[in-house]
Amino acid sequence: MNRERRYGEDEIRQVFARAAEAAEEERANLPSRVDGGLTLGELQAVGLEVGLPPERVAAAAAELDAPPRRVPRRKLLGVPISAGRIVDLPRELTDREWHFLVTELRATFDAKGEVKAEGGIREWSNGNLHAVLEQTEAGHRLRLGTRKGDALETTFVGAMFSVMAVIVAFIMVADGREGAALLVPALMGLGGGGVLVANALRLPRWAGERERQMEHVAAWAQNLLSAAPTGAEEV
Template sequence: MSDERTYGEEEVAEIFRMAAEARNAGGGTSLAPVNGFTLAELQSIGGEVGLAPERVAEAAAAVDLRRGALRRSELGMPIAVGRTVDLPRAPTDREWEMLVADLRETFGAKGRTGSRGEVREWSNGNLNAFVEPTPTGYRLRLATTKSNGVALNRMGAASLMMALVTIVLLYVTGALAEEMLAPVMLSMMGGGALAWNALRLPGWAQQREEQMEVIAVRAAALLGAPPAPRLSGNGDPLLIPG
């Protein structure tokens, strides 16, 4: 049985939708075979409806990249997102600088760079990007955590718990009617904190995921080509003796 990557029905539809959007047209397909379609089969089908093979390949690559998306939630709200994409090789120094420039522009942050052995890192607070070796090559790993979202979630949950405990104690002592203001205030504080996070965290997570997808696609495209030759001072390629 061939080890060539196959695409299921939902992925097929997504690939053709994205490829069609690239040429300002709608499209998709369905009824994929049980084992899915290979990229060559998708390109053949796409050609029958006017989609260029390279557009289908680009869309398929984007679907593969999305499989590396990660999201961590707390209390049903996203608090951390990440993305991992395999790279065919390590970036050259120049390619790494290009990738760092792309990170700074996309996230609107200068950040700091560093390296440890084969690992290269760009970080800005809780936002991190790593290029690191793997058993099969290299990968770009992007990750960020909304630290104030985590703190607000825990403060909100703690306030609601304190309000509940206070109500129980006041009920037991028979002072609930006279001292109701305190648990009500605690409940409002806790509920407000959780409601604020529920409103803002999904949008934050979606924005970061979209930014990370852009970075992942560009990095894969940048390192998918052979490294550019080093240039001498007059712009000519350097000749390295064998």
């Protein structure tokens, strides 16, 4: 006989923090210490006492048990140029729920984007950023992904200027030039190296921010689908 899942103290805090969406007045009344953990039913009962709907607690627990899967970052010279997350969904979205999700995507990424549907696939996209609802053998999933559009071009320019600076400097030294004459390749090298350093600093921050936004959307979608279907018709 399978034992019912019990959540430890750290997990309990995470579940209620997500369910309460950082509502301090609600979290202040939650148990600070629990011996032996709590089952999902017990979590829902405690949450109900402080005004948290059972379905929100269940969605937060489901997110903890099945977090979005990380899509491996594509890298260029060791620097990330893409980000992505995949989350399994318990069921298909209704038309109305899809509209809700598109609204949340636009608000989260601050972009209007475009919506299209083809066959059993629905997609919202804004440039390289996309959110795709698709069927799988196991059910349904939401696939989120993006690629930094200018990463390849800026890295190429930075590398090209750096290499050219070395070549020009080598030729000038071999030709017997020195002093102020080497200022040109030095400036080229500084410019190219500066671009590469800037990418090394900004692209990891960009990828991290996009992944946090995607995790928010994934959790939001799981919470939306934890309740009964909103809208009479599913597609």
